[in-house]
Amino acid sequence: MKNIRNFCIIAHIDHGKSTLADRLLEFTGSVTDRESQAQLLDSMDLERERGITIKSHAIQMNYTYKGEEYVLNLIDTPGHVDFSYEVSRSIAACEGALLIVDAAQSIQAQTISNLYLALENDLEIIPVLNKVDLPSANIEVVTDDIVELLGCEIEDVIPASAKTGIGIEEILSAIIEKIPAPTGKIDAPLRALIFDSVYNPFRGVETYFRVINGSIKKGQHIKFVATGKDYFADEVGTLRLKQEPKKEICAGDVGYLITGIKEAREIKVGDTITDAKNPTTEAVAGFEDVKPMVFAGIYPVDTEDYEDLRSSMEKLQLNDASLVFIPESSAALGFGFRCGFLGMLHLEIIQERLEREFDMTVITTVPNVSYHAFTHKNPEVKILVNNPTDLPDPSSLNRVEEPYIKASIITKSDFVGSIMSLCIDKRGQITNQNYLTPERVELTFDMPLAEIVFDFYDRLKTVSKGYASFDYSPIGMRASKLVKVDVLLNGSIVDALSALLHADNAYDIGKKMCEKLRQLIPRQQFDIPIQAAIGAKIISRETVKALRKDVTAKCYGGDISRKRKLLEKQKKGKKRMRLVGNVEIPQEAFMAVLKLND
Template sequence: MSPMARTAPVPASTDPAIIRNFCIIAHIDHGKSTLADRMLQLTGAVEQRDMKAQYLDRMDIERERGITIKSQAVRLPWEVDGTAYALNMIDTPGHVDFTYEVSRSLAACEGAILLVDAAQGIEAQTLANLYLAMENNLTIIPVLNKIDLPAAQPEKYAAELASLIGGEPEDVMMVSGKTGVGVEALMDKIVRDLPAPTGDPNAPARAMIFDSVYDTYRGVVTYVRVVDGKLSPRERIQMMSTRASHELLEIGVSSPEPKPSKGLGVGEVGYLITGVKDVRQSKVGDTVTNLAKPAAQSLGGYQDPKPMVFSGLYPLDGTDYPVLRDALAKFTLNDAALLYEPETSAALGFGFRVGFLGLLHLEITRERLEREYNLDLISTAPNVEYEVTLEDKSVLKVTNPSEYPTGKIAEVREPMVSATILAPSEFVGAIMELCQQRRGVLGGMDYLSEDRVEIRYRLPLAEIVFDFFDLLKSKTRG
């Protein structure tokens, strides 16, 4: 059957039984965006002439580096046995520094495709994202990608995947995002195996904000997943945490370009535009409800992310300070994991102390601020936060050496990391030596197969902020 025969028009009815919400989770470079491309093509969501590789990676910086930084939600039409289904797919980043993006996407889904490279097998970030999905009680579909590669070992890794999530190796789907082999069967499996969203269509409307972006012309664009009730255009809505109310100017779905609709019902994923320019009024994790008939209880939001690495950002030209302040306010709308506070330095003048989830997060944020807001920035060397307890039992949080207290100190605490390192067994000695040098304490090790080992360590975060990953890569030949 040709792909064209399976493409159905997006159903107009919002019956939750025909909706499937899923995301793709994988390690960096395991082919998530390429698989998403094939799904967009196969379902006809993107015209052949508009198609380009890594279609959902919209930012220049994503395309240059070949990594996904932002989650993207898109609706795909798909027909099985004469019934037209609406599949809401959320493409997620793979790098550990963007785990917060992944955790927000998982809260909007009922299922997840666990994608593993058939030539590399399970990697650490795959495991981390898998545990996140399991905590959210998602249905997991294991998939091996890149089976067309000459180095692929599908049988070996299918057995590893099956033993990891419980199941049979033959249940693992085999696909190639590049050639499109097996993608159609995967789409059918998503419809068959993933549960439809549940919710009360007659209850007061409740929708969870899982992302928002700032558009210069239209103000704040908020992405939501509706849990109960229905949101319709031109009605007044209320944000439950800030109690701010707005008129819904436009509501619709992304497929993958924004498409206005007559409203969003139970289980649907879409966007809202209220014309609001104040970025503080659309908080990720907040609940949207109807002003005339508000819900009694808001949905549980997200755990606030804890910044791990702190760095100072200062404008090269002091007069750019207000521009940097506005840029950071708009940027946190797009990246809720960023925390910042103003600080001054004798040498650099006025700037901000910014908390990041990791070094790549720092690098990408700085590059995006410079490009998108036309700024020239200086960043100070990254460091971590210490807790200092004085003799009078008062506790200080220190993020900068200049804040270190004088006087008698009872104890100093630093952030610790419980690290899991997955590596070929031949490198165990080199890895243990590196961790020992970095004040690491061995927690245990397990052999996943005869040539792959999982080593667990407790390490001080300060020891791994700088060059730990680089050294780890060079000692294990990448």
């Protein structure tokens, strides 16, 4: 066990984690020239297209250092704020972390956020200054920033370039010398942490685990503590580029387990695996539950696909434990699911993965966050409002509380003014302004979560020319003046387009929604009124004009009353048609509501 090292890589998005992982794999001879490709661990098409890591990937390497053979278990992590749950799971399975900072961009918000996660778990931090070969690299200044952040010595910061291979040997030496070997008792009862799982259509669920105590053998009778179910370990092994079956995985090591489980809900990430005959007395601690930030409804386009959508979501949840969903129904869209996501990028990725991996075409409703409502009758009893339709009648409403976050933005000092005005527009209150260097500022705001859900991140990147980095953490609920805005099509409310908005913004957003829908809803044989309403009060109206047949074409001359008679007859027909007519809402209309500022 003294020759095992478990470590993860943490960094801000685009600071070179995946490229460094490639170099480490090549340097330790874990991949052949034929197998190697850029971003080797990013196996999903979506990851390659967007150039981001979505899933954490585990891989084992062997390395000989000073004549001794070492086993290095690397868990690569995503850098985007929306996938911080993946990072927390990787950190729970490690003893050390490589903290990578881009020499051209310096420390970013997500770097600090992930660093605190690692420090809370008592991980040994190895600072790496990446991209030192770039002409724009500012080596001395960024090294000073890292030393100030970590309180380490200048010599501890390893200069490296994942692209050219500079400093890779020093990084491997630091991993072996500084990261402690795992502690655990081989002779104790089996106790292992599940940190990930993947659905394999041929073999069932593959579980990735880290053994804390004891060992797990092929054919062993095992038990999952949270679900209380027993299984036999059909196959155990280590995670190389391809899975390598082994007879036994001992304490301190990382591996995979196949038990032939076909039901996705039987495995919970963060659960403890133990021996069925000689179970452990305590489950593995220090593993946090996921906190969804954004809620949206996902519905199948065809109601008959509801069960297929359910099984697709369960398989996807295995692969992405931060997805949370419960069944719900809507008058406009039929049966579907209320889903919790970590952010808008997460929502987008889930939607794309459902379409690509499971061939499910889905409709996503307007995302929102969950609120607490209190009535006059019971001012102490809080009502959880996940969906605008759950909001009690305005006449009985005492107050509504919405979730607030502490937003941390790191940017160049040139953009402070434009970022402040953007945050104040979004109802933010500045709480702190801290100059990290004369050029770089950290701004801290208290903001409503609902305001950052839609397009805040995109607009922040625009006003700062891409130089601002953003991170947030929840700080509790605060009372707010919120109203429910309904959208009426042809006189009937479309519940999927309802939204809870702040009273000051309700009129503007209602007006924009109506204008956007007018452009997107196809014309029918009758006029379609589109209205936005707060309670019984209509605040905005647009009309999709009818497609009309020219009924007066056959009247060439003669008395005007002949034309009028034909037009009146047409008008009666249109009115009758409007009473029975159904209006189809295209999928773009639901998504367009998110892009009201474009």
